[in-house]
Amino acid sequence: MNEFSFDGRLMQKMAEKNINTATAVQKAVIPVIHQGENCLFESETGTGKTFAYLLPLVQRLYFESGYDSKPQNERHTAVIIAAPTKELAVQIKNELSFLLGEDEKILVCFGGSSIKRHIEGLREKPFAVVGSPNRLSDLIRLKRIKAHDVQALVFDEADRLLSRETEDESVELIRSLPQTIQFIACSATMNEAVQHGLSSLLETSGIGLNGGGKTQCIIMPKENILTEKITHWALYAEDRDKLDTLRSFLAAEQPEKVLVFCATSADVDKTAEYLSFKKVACFGLHAGTDKVERKRALDKFKSGSCKVLVTSDLAARGLDIAGITHIVQMGVPSNPDFFIHRAGRTARSDNTGINLVIGNAQELHELAHLEKKLYITVYPKELYEGKLISADDDCC
Incomplete structure (x- = not known):
């Protein structure tokens, strides 16, 4: 991980997990995400996709931005991560909590749970919110998540989020956020239809740090x-x-x-x-x-x-x-x-x-x-x- 010049606190966390060398997908993806570009990437299961997007987002939006030193009343939700299941959302939340420390609030929001409890949780100004597209859209529509403060949106298991059952909700979530956000999507199986659909949606919506910024598609070679x-x-x-x-x-x-x-x-x-x-x-x-x-x-x-x-x-x-x-x-x-x-x-x-x-x-x-x-x-x-x-x- 030394090649990325991460904050020393991040390096210490990686050392605690005995992660000293980046995987192939992390080497390919981390520089792109750290630069703020939209990124769609596919890599096999077990290759380290979650840290491939979490590490550069935490480095840029938490440490480099000075978010970690801001007083509570000046904080906002900087990252939204959509996931197809609550189990995956909780796992992502746990990885983020490990990287940032348990004192940093990360909120999980899924339909079927009390929206009042989620609203209450947002009052604690969590750095990131992980949840289902429909519940995230609800909270944005209610202005409990302030869309103009969000800097990055991640679709984890993007092909599942864009399946027939949840496509409309996922598209609505993308369109509810400003053009200035960075968009990231990953999966172990991101077919051409998903890649093309997402790229077209981002282009027509003008999503990117510079309004319609470049989207990089990274398909990793199979590791068998x-x-x-x-x-x-x-x-x-x-x-x-x-x-x-x-x-x-x-x-x-x-x-x-x-x-x-x-x-x-x-x-x-x-x-x-x-x-x-x-x-x-x-x-x-x-x-x-x-x-x-x-x-x-x-x-x-x-x-x-x-x-x-x-x-x-x-x-x-x-x-x-x-x-x-x-x-x-x-x-x-x-x-x-x-x-x-x-x-x-x-x-x-x-x-x-x-x-x-x-x-x-x-x-x-x-x-x-x-x-x-x-x-x-x-x-x-x-x-x-x-x-x-x-x-x-x-x-x-």
Whole structure:
């Protein structure tokens, strides 16, 4: 990190995390963001995207601007970060709080929570607000976040924010802010349509520090995390046998920490209930999970006191939970990006991991096509006498 001449306090924080060398995406992106340019960038999961935008923003807007020395009554919200899930927003908030110190206020604002509480939190003049596009837009419309004070807007997991479900809210958020802001967007899977759409929107809106400033698009070369750091397995099971196959796999493999992905919230509940009935300690997590239970599930999973977390794709985007050794996908998602994001929850921070698909005949046929498309190798597995073996092993 020495090449960036960061404030000594930032360097100390990086040293505490044993981060001494910038990743490839950080080397490419940090100078651009530090200069105040709009930046759209794509980089694989686990490559350090969050710090790639947080470090230069903190350096320029917190330390170099003198924000850290301003009295409380002269402070304002300088940075807004939009995220598709509350879990990701909380993770970003925690990283910012680590960089700035716990005394510096960072606010998380999501729909479903009391807007009065968010308004109350804004009275403490947080340096940054992290939340959903609709709630951030509400607070700007109510003039609780003063748009003219905002200097940077970040879209974390931009492709998800610009999906059909949330595109209108995200566009509204961009248009609610002045042309003088800096815009940053990142994802592990930012396709050409998202890049083109964002670039066009910024151009027509005149968004940039100089009103229509240049937008840089940075697509990092693949680091082959999916192929080199993650081993891919497949287990065949008819739909009626999938839950029992999952239980048998967990018993045979004894993973240290496993994230199980299901297609729907109903499937999450069904799977978690089944495993609990079979005396497998686990938690279920999806969009409808009560916030207290959601926090408890994540805390238990992160600490390792609960080794199995069953979830929908809610947790596939952006979450960086240390020590996940195994991913289990209950079927093959229709969108290859979801497969990539799910698998990318393991093999973080130079570790390796296992990605298992439990699928029926049609799903394993789809996995074979995905295998060719993503240039991965999938190893068929079988369960035999309580052990996990290669499908071609002689078990007789």
